[in-house]
Amino acid sequence: MPIHKRSAKYGRYTGGPDPLAPPVDLAEALDAVAEDVMAGYSPRHALQEFLRRGGRNRDGLDDLARRVQQRRRDLLSHHRLDGTLDEVKKLLDTAVLEERKQLARDAMMDNTDRAFREMQLQNLPPSTAAAVNELASYDWQSGSAREAYDRIKDLLGREVLEQRFAGMKQALESATDEDREAVNAMLRDLNELLGKHRRGEDTDADFQEFMARHGQFFPENPQSVEELVDTLAQRAAAAQRLLQSMSPEQRDELMQLSAQAFGSPELLAQLSELDAALQALRPGEDWTGSERFEGQEGLGLGDGTGVLQDIAELDELSEQLSQSYSGSRLDDLDLDALARQLGENAAVSARTLAEIERAMQDGGYLRRGADGDLRLSPQAMRRLGKSLLRDAARQLSGRQGSRDTRMAGAAGEQTGSSRQWEFGDAEPWDVTRTMTNAIRRTMADGGDPARGLRLAVGDIEVAETEARTQAAVALLVDVSFSMAAEGRWVPMKRTALALHHLVSTRFRGDRLQLITFGRYAQSMDIGELTALPALREQGTNLHHGLLLAGRFFRQHPSMQPVLLVVTDGEPTAHLLPDGDSWFNWPPDAETIRATVAELDRLGRTGVQATFFRLGNDPGLERFIQRMAQRVDGRVVAPEVGDLGAAVVGEYLRAHVRSAYADGEWF
CATH class of the missing domain: 3.40.50.410 (von Willebrand factor, type A domain)
Incomplete structure (x- = not known):
């Protein structure tokens, strides 16, 4: 029979916390919490302080919050919001330059017509938006100039759509008239669906039908009208904050330029209706805020809206990391957002901290007393006492003639257990185990036990005894x-x-x-x-x-x-x-x-x-x-x-x- 070989690929588990990962080590957390408790802090406060400080090789909440704030500052200090205006101005300058070249080369053109066109180009308004609007009806003589001007309308159309629908700018980069009509159809159907939703007349079948027709425009893959509204409202609110963050001059320029988007007034009407519907459905979003951008890297309308969404997400993460609200727990952290903003390692640190908090509170190390406050449980006290006793034993073992606290008693009846001999021990030897240790060591070293054994100190085990004196x-x-x-x-x-x-x-x-x-x-x-x-x-x-x-x-x-x-x-x-x-x-x-x-x-x-x-x-x-x-x-x-x-x-x-x-x- 033929043998079929099957190959397999292995990689990082991406379905949430790794189910095969070892449980978190609570020893460090318990030691830190107990140390603060013994210093006078409440267990709740002590746990919060540990989560803020973090542990060895692990960021704490304060470290993550600092990185969140630094990323927010970086976004504001590296960018400015006139990227779309700059692109439009470059395309406009290209169109005007190519048209002038064509006029200079065209010997067949009537001199009067040439002079009029040159004068019209020479006297364009200094405002980019006003110049673009004035040239809307201009009869271009240069094909390359006409192409550059049409690219302005295409760019503006893609940017205003990108403000509401992430990824639309790239998706429509080489769009045909049919593609643009598909967008207009999607907007009409979307506004109709949201209108029915506001009136309480929509059904799940309406949503499923909409997604079947236009799902390609929504990579977030919402599962209900509510999820769809949430996604769109967050983006639309960020677009409004982007406009509020611009200077009045920049804002006026863009509002005038928007009329040229795809050369379609219907597009702007549909988007205005969409914004109004989203604002009515989600009034709690921040529709009026603004930010101060002071960088050198220009952002277009779509990218700028994305940055404003990032800033809003960073602000939410900052509040979550502060844990300052009533009933806060680290389970509230949006780990996906944290990974997007700070990288996967930050999400891993936060997930580990959340597991520590959960294990400490739900795993029996902290318990709620009659007064409602958290306290160290008997289990935690035993674990801490064991650790402290181990420290004391380590110090004792460094003293000449001292006894390790592992001894079961000073003298008396044997317990049946044995342990390695320590300096100062007076218990009887466990001969069987001592000889067994010597035989194993001799064979491991390549020797032959039949030719004789030489005991080493490490071979000796003594029998533990119970103290008779209480x-x-x-x-x-x-x-x-x-x-x-x-x-x-x-x-x-x-x-x-x-x-x-x-x-x-x-x-x-x-x-x-x-x-x-x-x-x-x-x-x-x-x-x-x-x-x-x-x-x-x-x-x-x-x-x-x-x-x-x-x-x-x-x-x-x-x-x-x-x-x-x-x-x-x-x-x-x-x-x-x-x-x-x-x-x-x-x-x-x-x-x-x-x-x-x-x-x-x-x-x-x-x-x-x-x-x-x-x-x-x-x-x-x-x-x-x-x-x-x-x-x-x-x-x-x-x-x-x-x-x-x-x-x-x-x-x-x-x-x-x-x-x-x-x-x-x-």
Whole structure:
């Protein structure tokens, strides 16, 4: 049987978004949104800011809006609107010159007639339109002169049609009388259809019949009378704005010249009727606006109308990109218009931004709270916490003897999982997987495992274990105004998120309480802390924070209490018996006594305490050092960028100390 070969062509998918394209990467968007949320912005505002800024190697809305405005300025600064007048003047000069040459060559002509003709040509009005109209009845002696003059009428006819129907100038460049009659027939039928539509008497059959007769004049392929009216009205309104943008002299010249279009007064009458019908059907179009053109490149009536349409489209894109109207979404963007004006890459950027917005709002990363505002969802918090914990782990892994946060526990029962050995690990080796790794590496290097194996560090895997010692962890974070003023607000929140993710995913038996202390202290869940705006009230009420920590520890008496305190200032407030907060600067002696007394009570419960001192204030340094000594605690003074790694590391260290104290390592 014969074999039939079939060939196939492959190219860029043009039917909308590529169905095989990978989903958008939300990691960058989520990180940026969360960073702004932690800085005090609402999630809605944070998402809008990310969409405006864009991401790595991707334009944002502001970039696209800037390019839209630049293109608008370019159109106005590169063009002027007298292109048709210039073309007509050149054709007129050619006709007059050729006629004079013919008169000079024609020896058989009567001298009187020659003199009269030369005088008529010599005394033509300076106005191009007036000269063209005066020569309308002139009996040309030169064939080339007559041809040049007829080209003026043809040019004007094609230009006035191009103003209403894009592409008509080229389509009628070599038009015959039959072609012109077809245009007149189309205009008559169009005006009849629009008249019936205005009166509500048209039917779908009327539209289909019209398109069957004259569809070749409408490359936009409208599917209904309404779509047809929209297309024509936008073009006609742009033609009106073009005339309004001309100088009064240019406008008068063109209005006079239009009478010569195709030498057919009927054409102008049909176009005037069409304009009136479109203006009545679409009064909302801009029929009276104007623009200031200041360039050197002349535009004809058709091209100028196209430029005015481009400017109107750019203005609509600018409004869409601003997203300043109620209920705005990036799905409102006209991607086809954006591609026309700025190129396909701009449309791709906008489509990606729209997909990010849709995925963030509809994909579960932002959810609407009871008050109607958008908030980071638990899914978003988990993803962000995972990213922040990974950052902290990366910082920890660069410290000698440190432990990666991927460990499942400090000691105890094996989980059945294993991981690559890291410096500082004390878990037992997973011998089977270690040997398997060595065999695979040896064979990949071309060796023979039967002749012996040499272990490499990268081959070693250790068995993950669950920690038997559970901890009740109270993370106290300073939210006084100085934290925000000194740039420590966001790092503090990032630290809380990283620790929260570690406890909730790796140490599920532990309990974590987040406590903020400013003028007062309060317990918060991670979502509340993340969304907490920067507070401007003064006061560092560590006393109240320690009271809440003590209550939390008493709720979990069987767990090892772990206290982590992050602060950048000495206590300046304490809680009074009636519940009010007493504030004083410099720190009051009573505030210090109350804070120290509460810390001593916690110390008697065996709390493991670590104080994270931010900043280099000598008074704070002395105070924190003495506080740590009272409970046999530790002081860590990290750079603000290392705060997350420092807190996570201390939490892990507390687990290790607890394991040693319980004898689990022996």
